[in-house]
Amino acid sequence: MEPLLIDIRKDSLINVLQLVLKAVSHNNLIPVLAGICIEVHTTEIVFTTSNTSMTIQYRVSQDSDSLIIYRTGGIVVPARYFIEVIRKLNEGLIIFEVNQGLILTIISGSSQIRLQGMDPGEFPSINKDYPMNAKFRINNSLLKSTIRQVAIAASSSEARPVLTGVSFDYNNDYLRLVVTDGIRLASRTIYTENNWNNNTKILIPAQNLYEISKLLKNDDDTTEIVTFANQVRFTTNELKIDSVLIDGVFPSIMNIIPKGYISEVLLESNLLLRAVECVSVLAGESIIKLATTTCALALFSQTADIGEIQNEIPLIEMEGEDFNISLNGKLLVDLLRSIESEKIRIRFTGKVSPIILIPEDIDSSTLFLITPVRTHN
Incomplete structure (x- = not known):
């Protein structure tokens, strides 16, 4: 490639860098992967980063406002110093220029910075043609x-x-x-x-x-x-x-998901999340207990020599017999926070079988399981 020369707006550049920096490698033994590969073509500029596990590429097309291309070319710049320098520059257009060798000159107002770069030819390509599955x-x-x-x-x-x-x-x-x-x-x-x-x-x-x-x-x-x-x-x-991709065989889920259930309750998701978060504060080894009453779900936890917490939330619906079960509160909180639903169904399938969580207002294909914790009582 010929030595590059472009003008690019700082705000456009910052937006791109915030995306591609997710794949910058900080502890890789391959030095070039600590950089951002910048390739300037006739009508666009391409930014690429890679940490060997994930590669991100973002294309910015030339237009009169945010990017003007004068000469094509390419360079890999050290990501850590590059982003810090760009953040400190004034708003508006920034000039990038590479004339001789692998030195990137950055000009913004009265500021002029030179960064030692690396050969873009050493950077892994994302555009290889592989047979599709x-x-x-x-x-x-x-x-x-x-x-x-x-x-x-x-x-x-x-x-x-x-x-x-x-x-x-x-x-x-x-x-x-x-x-x-x-x-x-x-x-x-x-x-x-x-x-x-x-x-x-x-x-x-x-x-x-x-x-x-x-x-x-x-x-x-x-x-x-x-x-x-x-x-x-x-x-x-x-x-x-x-x-x-991860190489290996994922476990079959056909025998993990219970085919039926003994009891089912319908609850407001936000009330359940807050109640579980509350009782988890004093949950020794993160264990909380859930038990149904006539019209409510009771939650309980304790830590020896510290104290205990009891909480209760109303049931919207209940089907089947009362139940009680112990769960890992921290793991349950993680699941509840990821559920984008106003209501949730909890299905009890047995003392030693997984609890089934089903978001009420999402398609019926969504479900979560959590295995109970065995306790002495």
Whole structure:
């Protein structure tokens, strides 16, 4: 590439950097991955970052207001210093210029900064052509809410890597996302658009998916998802994100989800969340107890030598017999915070069987499980 020369508005640049910095590698042994790859083409500028697990690319098209391209070229700049310098500059247009060698000159008003760069040819490419396994589109708002609901149930321990991932089970016109950490399980099925190919099953790191959900800004747009043998790609407008896949077999959920239930109650979600948060304050080893009465759900916790908490919330509906069960309050709070529903159904399936949580005003394909804690009473 020829040495680059551009003018770009600071506000536009900051917006891009806030997106791509999510994939900057801080502790990688490959020096180039600590940088931002900037490639200037005839009609656009492309910013790329990668931490080997996830790669983010954002394209900014040339226009008279935010970007003017004079010469094409490319360079990788150290992300840490680059973003700090840009933040300190005045508002308005910033000049980027590379003349000789790998030195980026940044000019803004009376400020002039030179940063030592690296060869963009050493930066991993996101635009390689791989054989596709499947391709489909999903509305951004739906995709974001689904990821945020299920990803919370993923394990943070690397002892079993498959449990740190989200299972994407795609079959023709629907996509089922399933996550479990061995104690909790979250599952939701959503329908897709513009489908290509029949089916595929992949395992995506939950942390990557969560970051992707934060990068999808326009709820009315759609995201194209393409799966390959070893990675998955999310594309929406100017944004493209690649994620590696987790190698391994995700546990079958067919025998985990109870087929029936003994009792079912309907509650207001916000009341239940606040009550669980309250009793969890004095929950020794995070254990809380739930028990139904004639018209209420009672919650209780205690810590020896400290104290105890009791709380009660009204039932909207109840079916079946009274029940009582002990759960991990912290894990239950995490699930309840991810449920985007005004009401929630809780199904009791037995003292040693998982509790089923079903959001009332979301499609019936969404459910959460949490395994009870065995106690002496």
